[in-house]
Amino acid sequence: MEFVDGRFELREIQKLEGHTDRVWSLAWNPATGVDGIPSVFASCSGDKTVRIWEQSSSTSSSWLCKAVLEDTHTRTVRSCSWSPSGKLLATASFDATTAIWENVGGDFECISTLEGHENEVKSISWNASGSLLATCSRDKTVWIWEVQVGSEFDCVAVLTGHTQDVKMVQWHPTMDILFSCSYDNTIKVWADDGEDEWSCIQTLGEPNNGHSSTVWALSFDASGDKMVTCSDDLTLKIWGTDSTMQPADTDGFAPWRHLYTISGYHDRTIFSVHWSREGIIASGAADDAIRIFVENEEKDGLVDGPLYKLLLKEEKAHDMDINSVQWSPGEKRLLASASDDGTIKMWELASVSC
Amino acid sequence: MTLGLINANPVVHAKKERVARTEDLHGDEAVDPLEIYDILLSVDPEHPYSLEQLSVLSEESITVDDKLGRILITFITVQHCSKATVIGLCLIVKLKHYFPPHYKVDIKVSPGSHANEESVNKQLNDKERVAAALENQTFANL
Numbered sequence: 001m002e003f004v005d006g007r008f009e010l011r012e013i014q015k016l017e018g019h020t021d022r023v024w025s026l027a028w029n030p031a032t033g034v035d036g037i038p039s040v041f042a043s044c045s046g047d048k049t050v051r052i053w054e055q056s057s058s059t060s061s062s063w064l065c066k067a068v069l070e071d072t073h074t075r076t077v078r079s080c081s082w083s084p085s086g087k088l089l090a091t092a093s094f095d096a097t098t099a100i101w102e103n104v105g106g107d108f109e110c111i112s113t114l115e116g117h118e119n120e121v122k123s124i125s126w127n128a129s130g131s132l133l134a135t136c137s138r139d140k141t142v143w144i145w146e147v148q149v150g151s152e153f154d155c156v157a158v159l160t161g162h163t164q165d166v167k168m169v170q171w172h173p174t175m176d177i178l179f180s181c182s183y184d185n186t187i188k189v190w191a192d193d194g195e196d197e198w199s200c201i202q203t204l205g206e207p208n209n210g211h212s213s214t215v216w217a218l219s220f221d222a223s224g225d226k227m228v229t230c231s232d233d234l235t236l237k238i239w240g241t242d243s244t245m246q247p248a249d250t251d252g253f254a255p256w257r258h259l260y261t262i263s264g265y266h267d268r269t270i271f272s273v274h275w276s277r278e279g280i281i282a283s284g285a286a287d288d289a290i291r292i293f294v295e296n297e298e299k300d301g302l303v304d305g306p307l308y309k310l311l312l313k314e315e316k317a318h319d320m321d322i323n324s325v326q327w328s329p330g331e332k333r334l335l336a337s338a339s340d341d342g343t344i345k346m347w348e349l350a351s352v353s354c
Numbered sequence: 355m356t357l358g359l360i361n362a363n364p365v366v367h368a369k370k371e372r373v374a375r376t377e378d379l380h381g382d383e384a385v386d387p388l389e390i391y392d393i394l395l396s397v398d399p400e401h402p403y404s405l406e407q408l409s410v411l412s413e414e415s416i417t418v419d420d421k422l423g424r425i426l427i428t429f430i431t432v433q434h435c436s437k438a439t440v441i442g443l444c445l446i447v448k449l450k451h452y453f454p455p456h457y458k459v460d461i462k463v464s465p466g467s468h469a470n471e472e473s474v475n476k477q478l479n480d481k482e483r484v485a486a487a488l489e490n491q492t493f494a495n496l
Contacts, residue, residue: 022485046485075489078482094486120486138486165483183480214480232480268458286458286481319456321481341456 003294003311007352010290010314010335014061016053016344018068021046023338025079025324031086033330040066041326041336042089043344044077050091050101052108053344063346072099072110079123079168084130088151092121098135100151111151116143116158123168127176132156134178136166142180142190144198157198159190168217173224181215187229187239189256202255204239209258211237219275226259228281230270236262236283236293238308260307265291276327280349281308282335284322290314290337292349318343415464423457425449430464438468442478443487 026043032054033039039055050069056062075094082089089101089108098114098121118139125134133145133153144157165183172179178190178198187210189202204210213232220227226240238261242254268286275281281293292311318339328334333349415428427445431438442461449459461478463471477483 076485094489122482138483167482183476183483214476321458 002351004298008292008312009350009352010292010312010317010347011350013334013346013348014063016043016063016065016346017342018051018065019043019045019047019049019342019344021076022320022340022342023323023344024076026326026336026338026344027080027082027089028326028329028336029082029086029089030084030329031082033328039328039330039334040086041328042080042082042091043338044080044091045342046076048073048075048077048093050077050080050089060348061346067106067108069101069108069110072113073097075120078121081124081126083126084128088130090124090126090133092124092135094120096121096137098124098133100153102151112153114145114153114155116155117141122166123170125169125171125178127171127178128174132171132176134169134171134180136169136180138165140164140166140182142166142169142178142188144178144190156196157192159198159200161188161200161203162186167215170218170220173220173222175224179218179227181218181229183214185211185213185215185231185233187211187215187218204256204258209237209261211235214269216269216271217273219273219281221275221279222277226275227256228273228275230273230283232269234263234266234268234270236266236270236273236281238262262293262308265310265313271322272324272326274326276333277329278333280311280327280333282325282327284317284325284337286321288316288318288320288322288339290317290322290325290335290347314347317347318345423454425453425457425459427459427461428464429461430467434469438463438470438474439477439487442474443484446478446484447488 023043023045026041029040040052042050042052044050051065052067053063054066056064073093073095077091077093080089080091087102091099096117096119099110100112101108102111117135117137120138121135123136131147133147134142136142140162142159143155145153146156148154162180162182163184166180167182169178169180179187181187185205187204188200190198191201192198206212211231211233215229215231218227218229226238229237238259239256240259241256266285270283270285272284273281279295283291291313293308294311296306296309317337318341320340322337322339324338326336335347335349337345417426429441429445431441445461446459462475468474
């Protein structure tokens, strides 16, 4: 009942400067922030570089830029994603390539460049085991790459189906099922038939209570039973599935369905949404604000009561649009945000004692 | 590349006489829609005529909310103008050049003036698409 009784605030811990253009995206290294390993995250920018940040001590405002990955991408770097082992970092760029970087004794080296998309690559995602990588682009396609020994990447599928620019791809947290969201207002679900033939097994559009404009991002809850999507239509939508969902063939696949729409809280495009391990949802929008939502525990016996409620709104979190919000994988309730203002901010969700 | 101009024989209107304004717009003063209008006058990818003379913009088509830091621009084109998105991009570039970076711009084709109004508006208001288009093209010289 923590969120029912308590008051919370988003405390700004540190403002990180360094990028010389808007920061589009950031990604926490999943293998850090635990077992005494300092937290690390990567950020990417319109300045064509990627920066690696590390917490230098247990003092909260001690984040430092440890590396700048430059001279590789020739245009905006739009997003970045670490492999589950934390050893590799993939970066997606408007230059139509995806670069793979490896940390070699503190220095990041570009060990591979994936080509094939016809124009800007928007997003990358690694599957849970790190054996597959997915990319998507304005060319309307989603590509799946298999990671081979020696860091070779083989394209095993070019998925068509979206009718417009694909904004983000995200693998399910436990199963090899891929989700994509697009400027065509839909979310698509992709799976293979057990013999490496990938296809779209479901499309979530307006007939399914879906979004009425561009879907910018999606995020799963810790169990993988629910996902939240955010859109230019100013809403967040919660989707769910049966936990006994089987991959691939139509006999076993339990479709995703709309559970709830969070509306009336945002008045400009919502660019990013992220579900924490504990079930707290953060959104970052074009009105410079961060919003935190939690499941509504005080239902008051109302059948039609809202399933989710706004815990807090941080207005003017940045001076310009927020492009990305990401909860840290570590113990603390740390949230990182990236903005058009060229900065990254570190926040802690803390309870306020009156 | 298109052969010939999309709007080869534009209707040209007389330019209104106007008092010259200063170009310094970065102060804390409220942003005057007429100032924005003056700046946007000279943008046109096809003709030596300004957008005012082609009636793409009029003074009524710009609204500014200083408190929120937002600018709404509506512009008119020929019904099937394939350059509508280019014109829109030119307008966005001009605005970015002259106004503080935190001002948010919403740009739309004047309702009813273009056959693919929704499609044009959606592209022009998708900042990722705009950013990529501006990186692609040489808009720097505007």
